[in-house]
Amino acid sequence: MDYFAGLDVSLEKTHVCVLDREGAIIAEAVAASTPEAIAEALETAPACKVVVFETGRMAPMLYHGLAERGVPVVCIESRQAYQALKTLATHKTDRNDARGLAQLARTGFFKPVHVKSLPAHAVRSLIMARKKLVGQRIMLENQVRGLAVVFGARLPRGLSPAFVREVLAMSDGVAGLSAAMRGLIAAREAVLSAIAAIDSDIKHLVRQSGACRRLMTVPGVGPITALAFTAAVDDPGRFRRSRDLGAYLGLVPRRHQSGEIDYTGHISKTGDRRVRTLLYEAANVMLTRYKGALKLKEWAVAIARRSNMRKARIALARRLAVIMHAMLKSDTDFRPV
Known part of the structure; x- marks a missing residue:
């Protein structure tokens, strides 16, 4: 007899439900949301053929912990x-969700997703932290500029x-303004130091x-773009075709078809937003700053002439994703970051 389990995960507790092949409930339990506690709860029931749970913030930790x-x-x-x-189910409860997930495991009506390795998530955290800090630096500088304009300083x-x-010179001698400016400048210096430390870590990882x-041999691709792309791909072999990267990163047009209605819209913007933005920036650098002769650039320039520059950048970003994945897939010595 085959058995199937569903896990409804929350921050503190996880509801566990085990079904048999006929859909009868064999066991139910509530465990702490840790791999150890969930594995212990599953051991009280017959060995399951499939155990499913949804994507979420705790998915990487639970997935790799349970797999081990x-x-x-x-x-x-x-x-x-x-x-x-x-x-x-009519009523949405954690218990009913666990039962529903077990039913999905039993029927096979689910779409499995790839869970990235923990080192890849660590790299993504580093890149996202840098992005947040850069945003804080810009916010602090804009605040300083806004206060200075009131006093006529540009x-x-x-x-x-x-x-x-x-x-410091324009605020010196103004009681309230001087303290405000010095505090903002001190915060800005602290943020710049944190950004410099993260940049040093990024360079070390890239080396x-x-x-x-x-990947950095591609014009327009720098350390952050290369590191973010390898972390997003994680395992090149999970994509059967390199051109699937365009859809995975949300760089392909949406399509809606129903009866006589059939139109193509803007790009889907699904997947990793940061990697999509970095590829778009790399495409812009190749189009506007790279001076060498490159067939890929000529192809994108031709698109810009037929349509517009924005569509050319998106098309080039999609092509860069395909090329970079092909480079990773052909690298026999590739290891996850």
Whole structure:
């Protein structure tokens, strides 16, 4: 007899439901949301053929922790599961969700998703932290500029010693303004130090990764883009075709077809937003700053002439994703970041 389990995961507790092939409930339990506790709860029931749970913030930790303990766990697409669970129970409770997920495991009506390795998630966290810090730096500089304009001072562009000198000079002697400016400048310096430390870590990771160094041979692709792309792909072999990267990163047009209606819209913008943005920036650099002769650039310029520059950048970003994945897939020495 085959058995199937569903896990409804929350931050503190996880509801477990085990069904048999006929859909009868064999066991139900509530465990702490840790791999150890969930594996222990599953051991009280017959060995399951498939154990499913939805994607979420805790998915990487639970997936890899349960897999290490020999649990046949599968992470499924949460949007598809949400639509299916709505039809299985009138009342939405954690217990009913666990039962519904077990039913999906029993029927096979689910879409498994790839769970990235924990090192890849660590790299993604580093890149996202840098993005947030850069945003904080820009916010602080804009705040300083806004306060300075009230007193008739126009400051130079940021990230220069002249910026700090003029801020302190124009606020010197004004009781309230001087303290405000010095506090904002001190916060800005702290943020810049944190960004510099993260940049140092990124350069160190790139130097250690042969895959990143190879990707950086593509014009317009820098350390952050190469590192973010390798972390997003994680395992090149999970994509059967390199051109699937365009859809995975949300760089392909949406299509809606129903009866006589059939139109193509803007790009889907699904997947990793940060990687999509970095590829778009790399495409822009290749189109506007790279001076060498390149067939890929000529192809994108031809698109810009037929349509517009924005569509050319998107098409080139999609092509860059395909090329970079092909480079990773052909690298026999590739290792996840």
